[in-house]
Amino acid sequence: MPIPMGYRRIAEDLRTRIAAGEYQAGTRLPTYRELAEMYSAGVSTIQKAVLLLQAEGVVVGVQGAGLYVAEERPEA
Numbered sequence: 001m002p003i004p005m006g007y008r009r010i011a012e013d014l015r016t017r018i019a020a021g022e023y024q025a026g027t028r029l030p031t032y033r034e035l036a037e038m039y040s041a042g043v044s045t046i047q048k049a050v051l052l053l054q055a056e057g058v059v060v061g062v063q064g065a066g067l068y069v070a071e072e073r074p075e076a
Contacts, residue, residue, distance in 0.1 A: 010039050011052045
Protein backbone atom coordinates (compact mmCIF):
# COMPACT_ATOMS: atom_id res chain seq x y z
CA MET A 1 0.00 0.00 0.00
CA PRO A 2 1.53 3.36 -1.02
CA ILE A 3 2.20 5.98 1.64
CA PRO A 4 -0.09 9.01 1.15
CA MET A 5 1.63 12.30 0.44
CA GLY A 6 0.96 15.44 2.48
CA TYR A 7 -0.84 18.31 0.81
CA ARG A 8 2.34 20.42 0.53
CA ARG A 9 4.17 17.61 -1.28
CA ILE A 10 1.19 17.12 -3.60
CA ALA A 11 1.10 20.85 -4.34
CA GLU A 12 4.85 20.80 -5.03
CA ASP A 13 4.49 17.81 -7.37
CA LEU A 14 1.65 19.48 -9.29
CA ARG A 15 3.64 22.73 -9.44
CA THR A 16 6.62 20.80 -10.86
CA ARG A 17 4.44 19.03 -13.45
CA ILE A 18 2.96 22.37 -14.53
CA ALA A 19 6.41 23.99 -14.76
CA ALA A 20 7.65 21.01 -16.82
CA GLY A 21 4.79 21.48 -19.28
CA GLU A 22 2.91 18.30 -18.42
CA TYR A 23 -0.09 20.54 -17.76
CA GLN A 24 0.03 23.66 -19.92
CA ALA A 25 -1.65 27.02 -19.33
CA GLY A 26 -5.40 26.71 -19.80
CA THR A 27 -5.32 22.92 -19.44
CA ARG A 28 -8.00 21.30 -17.30
CA LEU A 29 -6.52 19.30 -14.43
CA PRO A 30 -7.90 15.94 -13.27
CA THR A 31 -10.84 16.06 -10.87
CA TYR A 32 -10.31 16.07 -7.11
CA ARG A 33 -11.28 12.41 -7.01
CA GLU A 34 -8.84 11.52 -9.83
CA LEU A 35 -6.06 13.45 -8.11
CA ALA A 36 -6.86 11.67 -4.83
CA GLU A 37 -6.45 8.33 -6.59
CA MET A 38 -3.23 9.46 -8.32
CA TYR A 39 -1.65 10.52 -5.04
CA SER A 40 -3.24 7.88 -2.77
CA ALA A 41 -4.67 10.70 -0.68
CA GLY A 42 -8.03 11.82 0.57
CA VAL A 43 -10.08 14.40 -1.30
CA SER A 44 -9.68 16.84 1.62
CA THR A 45 -5.89 16.59 1.26
CA ILE A 46 -6.19 17.35 -2.45
CA GLN A 47 -8.44 20.32 -1.65
CA LYS A 48 -5.76 21.74 0.66
CA ALA A 49 -3.11 21.31 -2.04
CA VAL A 50 -5.33 23.00 -4.62
CA LEU A 51 -6.11 25.90 -2.25
CA LEU A 52 -2.37 26.43 -1.84
CA LEU A 53 -1.85 26.45 -5.61
CA GLN A 54 -4.80 28.80 -6.09
CA ALA A 55 -3.37 31.21 -3.51
CA GLU A 56 -0.11 31.19 -5.47
CA GLY A 57 -1.96 31.86 -8.73
CA VAL A 58 -0.82 28.58 -10.29
CA VAL A 59 -4.29 27.13 -10.83
CA VAL A 60 -7.79 28.57 -11.16
CA GLY A 61 -11.03 26.88 -10.18
CA VAL A 62 -14.03 27.47 -12.43
CA GLN A 63 -17.25 26.54 -10.65
CA GLY A 64 -19.02 23.75 -12.47
CA ALA A 65 -16.22 23.42 -15.03
CA GLY A 66 -13.20 22.20 -13.08
CA LEU A 67 -9.70 23.19 -12.20
CA TYR A 68 -7.38 24.78 -14.77
CA VAL A 69 -3.76 25.81 -14.99
CA ALA A 70 -3.63 29.60 -14.79
CA GLU A 71 -2.99 31.39 -18.07
CA GLU A 72 -0.19 33.47 -16.58
CA ARG A 73 1.89 31.69 -13.99
CA PRO A 74 3.88 33.70 -11.49
CA GLU A 75 7.66 33.67 -11.94
CA ALA A 76 9.32 31.07 -9.72
